[in-house]
Amino acid sequence: MKALAVDFGGTHIAYGVVEDRTLTFHEAFEVARATTLRSVLATLEEELRQCQRIFGECSGLAMGFPCIVDTSTNRVLSVLKKYEDATDIDLTDWCRSRLGLDLRIENDARMALLGEQFAGAGQDEDDLVMMTLGTGIGTAALIHGRLLRGTHFHAACLGGHFTVNYNGRLCSCGNVGCSESEASGWALPLVASKWQGYENSSLADIHSIGFFDLFAHAKAGDSVAVQIRDHCLKIWGATAVSLIHAYDPNALILGGGVMGSAEQIVPAIQSYVNRHVWSSWGKPEIRAAKLGNKAALLGAVPLLNEESRAPIELQ
Amino acid sequence: MKALAVDFGGTHIAYGVVEDRTLTFHEAFEVARATTLRSVLATLEEELRQCQRIFGECSGLAMGFPCIVDTSTNRVLSVLKKYEDATDIDLTDWCRSRLGLDLRIENDARMALLGEQFAGAGQDEDDLVMMTLGTGIGTAALIHGRLLRGTHFHAACLGGHFTVNYNGRLCSCGNVGCSESEASGWALPLVASKWQGYENSSLADIHSIGFFDLFAHAKAGDSVAVQIRDHCLKIWGATAVSLIHAYDPNALILGGGVMGSAEQIVPAIQSYVNRHVWSSWGKPEIRAAKLGNKAALLGAVPLLNEESRAPIELQ
Numbered sequence: 078m079k080a081l082a083v084d085f086g087g088t089h090i091a092y093g094v095v096e097d098r099t100l101t102f103h104e105a106f107e108v109a110r111a112t113t114l115r116s117v118l119a120t121l122e123e124e125l126r127q128c129q130r131i132f133g134e135c136s137g138l139a140m141g142f143p144c145i146v147d148t149s150t151n152r153v154l155s156v157l158k159k160y161e162d163a164t165d166i167d168l169t170d171w172c173r174s175r176l177g178l179d180l181r182i183e184n185d186a187r188m189a190l191l192g193e194q195f196a197g198a199g200q201d202e203d204d205l206v207m208m209t210l211g212t213g214i215g216t217a218a219l220i221h222g223r224l225l226r227g228t229h230f231h232a233a234c235l236g237g238h239f240t241v242n243y244n245g246r247l248c249s250c251g252n253v254g255c256s257e258s259e260a261s262g263w264a265l266p267l268v269a270s271k272w273q274g275y276e277n278s279s280l281a282d283i284h285s286i287g288f289f290d291l292f293a294h295a296k297a298g299d300s301v302a303v304q305i306r307d308h309c310l311k312i313w314g315a316t317a318v319s320l321i322h323a324y325d326p327n328a329l330i331l332g333g334g335v336m337g338s339a340e341q342i343v344p345a346i347q348s349y350v351n352r353h354v355w356s357s358w359g360k361p362e363i364r365a366a367k368l369g370n371k372a373a374l375l376g377a378v379p380l381l382n383e384e385s386r387a388p389i390e391l392q
Numbered sequence: 393m394k395a396l397a398v399d400f401g402g403t404h405i406a407y408g409v410v411e412d413r414t415l416t417f418h419e420a421f422e423v424a425r426a427t428t429l430r431s432v433l434a435t436l437e438e439e440l441r442q443c444q445r446i447f448g449e450c451s452g453l454a455m456g457f458p459c460i461v462d463t464s465t466n467r468v469l470s471v472l473k474k475y476e477d478a479t480d481i482d483l484t485d486w487c488r489s490r491l492g493l494d495l496r497i498e499n500d501a502r503m504a505l506l507g508e509q510f511a512g513a514g515q516d517e518d519d520l521v522m523m524t525l526g527t528g529i530g531t532a533a534l535i536h537g538r539l540l541r542g543t544h545f546h547a548a549c550l551g552g553h554f555t556v557n558y559n560g561r562l563c564s565c566g567n568v569g570c571s572e573s574e575a576s577g578w579a580l581p582l583v584a585s586k587w588q589g590y591e592n593s594s595l596a597d598i599h600s601i602g603f604f605d606l607f608a609h610a611k612a613g614d615s616v617a618v619q620i621r622d623h624c625l626k627i628w629g630a631t632a633v634s635l636i637h638a639y640d641p642n643a644l645i646l647g648g649g650v651m652g653s654a655e656q657i658v659p660a661i662q663s664y665v666n667r668h669v670w671s672s673w674g675k676p677e678i679r680a681a682k683l684g685n686k687a688a689l690l691g692a693v694p695l696l697n698e699e700s701r702a703p704i705e706l707q
Binding site: 145154203228235240254259322324325327354358 | 568574637
């Protein structure tokens with residue numbers, strides 16, 4: 078199957094052409110200053126029409142959004158940051174009338190897991206959880222090869238908002254002590270600046286600390302960086318245990334830009350899981366994602382091929 | 393449908409005859425000194441044969457176990473405390489040859505949720521989570537009216553072992569800071585005895601403190617009891633948030649003996665959920681279970697009527 082794929086990010090929209098497990102073409106454009114989804118769709122339409130001209134007929138378009146979406150009606154349910162008009166737009170109609178294509182939309186973390194199962198780190202498994210560590214923490218679960226969505230489409234993609242520290246930091250979601258508010262990209266500067274010894278560590282010179290800096294300084298031996306890195310690994314490990322206890326997978330895939338430091342992360346999470354997961358059969362394997370930021374685009378074909386568009390894939 | 397129902401507890405086995413939503417007859421016998429499942433089954437066979445003689449032909453037998461079970465083969469998967477022979481017994485064969493009946497077995501928390509949906513607090517909903525607060529903390533989830541089981545039958549019934557305090561107490565499951573190790577019946581004496589001021593509180597005279605004592609002393613105004621009760625409510629609230637984020641229900645049912653103090657518990661958990669759950673549609677309702685310790689027995693008919701015996705109810 079040949080299909081068009083789009084992945085909505087906070088600052089960029091990635092799009093491309095996929096042919097089964099191959100990303101034939103991909104590109105991105107900036108949307109840092111865009112304030113409406115309509116304006117973004119106008120640009121996207123031009124780019125996707127160009128793809129159709131160059132790469133020929135496609136079977137459909139799959140789009141990933143960083144929010145909750147109704148996969149049965151192709152509607153954005155939760156407000157997409159900065160696009161206030163998103164919930165009002167009939168995307169099915171837009172796609173049909175402008176591109177002549179069928180559309181499927183999905184939460185971006187779920188689409189990335191479909192991609193990793195179809196063409197990446199999960200090709201041998203039907204029971205998978207994925208945790209994407211980035212600015213936020215995205216999660217998704219496949220049970221018996223089917224995405225778990227839940228009746229309001231929230232299920233399995235809010236794993237970054239499980240409580241791991243009931244007396245912890247207030248999260249942007251309204252909960253306290255979520256893994257996201259304890260150890261995500263947006264929380265890291267808050268965590269670091271309050272860490273004992275931070276002001277005298279090599280991290281203090283960094284303007285707005287990110288995981289790239291943290292893992293680099295930890296690898297170089299800065300003791301505060303090591304402590305904060307180990308704090309993050311513990312939070313991610315605790316979250317992995319909850320996700321495994323919740324969804325019962327054979328393997329858990331870790332994704333996100335931070336996986337550039339996979340050699341510091343995967344063994345630590347595997348060890349935490351081996352020590353702390355309860356199981357009647359064995360311990361799930363922790364794997365690094367293989368597709369990087371192309372995972373969601375490569376989820377297009379399995380998403381378009383899904384048998385049912387029902388909100389719940391249980392029947 | 394008329395059916396036989398059995399609920400395996402730690403010290404007692406409850407059994408009975410159900411006719412749709414009515415528990416026609418129920419009884420229990422003690423197993424405090426039993427060391428093998430075979431010896432318990434011998435007693436159970438006599439009692440159930442007696443039920444068959446008195447109440448006539450039944451369509452099947454449903455049994456709930458306080459452990460992980462393979463619902464497709466009717467095998468106990470995790471060691472049932474004190475019954476070392478449990479995993480070796482072919483229960484299907486036992487039921488067919490001794491009672492002439494078809495058998496379904498299930499985790500007891502899942503069976504209780506089926507009961508509450510069929511005849512109790514969840515009759516109007518297909519998307520439910522149940523949390524049973526007792527010696528341990530049992531959980532179960534119905535999505536679109538189907539039990540979530542997972543590929544190894546762990547899914548949704550290990551919610552008492554989500555991490556809520558990543559630096560917390562070691563749990564019997566091997567994890568740290570589970571809701572069960574922070575606020576269950578078995579953990580309560582450990583939590584209380586280390587509480588500041590405990591030795592001078594009215595709780596100090598109690599031999600092995602239980603929730604009944606805790607809620608009574610809190611209601612009577614003992615300040616340490618109030619603090620420990622509020623700690624437990626906070627842990628249960630944090631767990632409810634994680635369960636709601638995990639399984640996306642319309643309502644969460646709270647069960648267990650502690651619900652004798654429902655008036656101190658339900659409003660507190662509802663308030664916690666309203667403040668801390670993220671949702672695109674509204675906040676799930678917190679409800680007290682209606683069937684008490686009869687819930688699992690009343691889950692017999694819906695369990696026996698389930699369409700599929702597949703390990704995963706996703707197809």
